[in-house]
């Protein structure tokens with residue numbers, strides 16, 4: 001069956017284009033057959049929402065969420081890296097303690113989500129787990145850390161998170177911290193790359209067998225991570241600076257260096273990094289007022305959530321801002337593939353963390369990427385690398401080079 005479909009696709013390639021409907025159907029077949037992983041999902045932020053269940057189908061319109069189990073099935077996403085994201089707070093012992101406890105709780109929430117739904121989710125600890133879990137009909141849950149701020153200055157905590165399942169770590173987020181400079185701190189560089197503690201973090205991640213993630217890192221931090229790491233590193237959710245010049249994106253020379261070292265760039269769908277979206281002070285002010293009125297939206301339920309969403313949509317309609325489209329996303333993805341090849345590009349769409357473009361609002365719509373890559377001339381083997389093979393290749397190297405006793 002699978003072989004027949006593949007032959008059919010080869011025939012299509014040989015004898016010219018099929019009708020669009022037939023192409024879409026073939027894309028879906030390919031999409032279902034390959035292993036699909038997303039390397040940056042902020043979905044765990046929803047796990048503690050009152051009344052929110054991963055097994056219910058939600059919508060962006062009703063609660064802003066972009067991933068749940070029914071939509072993963074609709075979108076044919078086998079799994080990926082569920083982030084333990086901690087916003088940057090005060091760089092004090094008190095701040096570190098609060099962040100550490102919040103991150104440990106988030107790790108527990110990811111594990112609890114899987115424990116509650118053992119028939120459809122399974123935690124993955126090694127690259128080999130991914131295929132086994134997918135073949136058993138379940139979704140793959142890797143854990144990652146976005147922002148190492150919760151480690152404070154205590155590098156031993158990385159082992160604690162490793163034991164909880166973390167297999168990818170990024171040192172920094174929007175602003176500089178005790179590990180590294182961020183790509184987006186308005187104050188500019190503090191360490192000119194990694195701090196001495198950040199260098200220890202790289203060594204400890206190598207020792208334990210944790211993939212190093214340079215998304216959000218400054219250019220200097222990226223360069224030093226790449227130079228210091230004994231293994232390839234990744235950008236779990238970043239795009240191309242040559243397509244849109246933003247500090248969160250990476251330039252062509254660095255992308256080439258990343259690839260030469262065996263690493264992967266996983267393309268992001270965060271609109272502000274894909275196209276120019278000028279600040280809209282009125283909109284920002286209205287959104288801040290909305291936040292003051294309702295508090296954190298993830299704490300809202302029932303009528304209050306409905307009222308919040310209605311007011312939010314009214315603000316968005318009153319103060320529209322440019323939003324990237326799936327065409328813009330594809331421009332970044334295709335640029336990266338043309339520059340460094342299908343072995344060094346993947347997918348990390350930043351769902352539930354600001355990702356989503358017009359034409360692909362949530363995880364249910366990701367087969368569109370497969371359809372467009374096939375239309376651009378890439379084959380099933382290429383797609384299998386981009387959608388999961390590349391990140392698993394990096395993970396296998398990281399596992400093999402770990403020196404954990």
Ligand SMILES: [Zn+2]
Nearest residue numbers: 146216237353
């Ligand atoms: Zn991020």
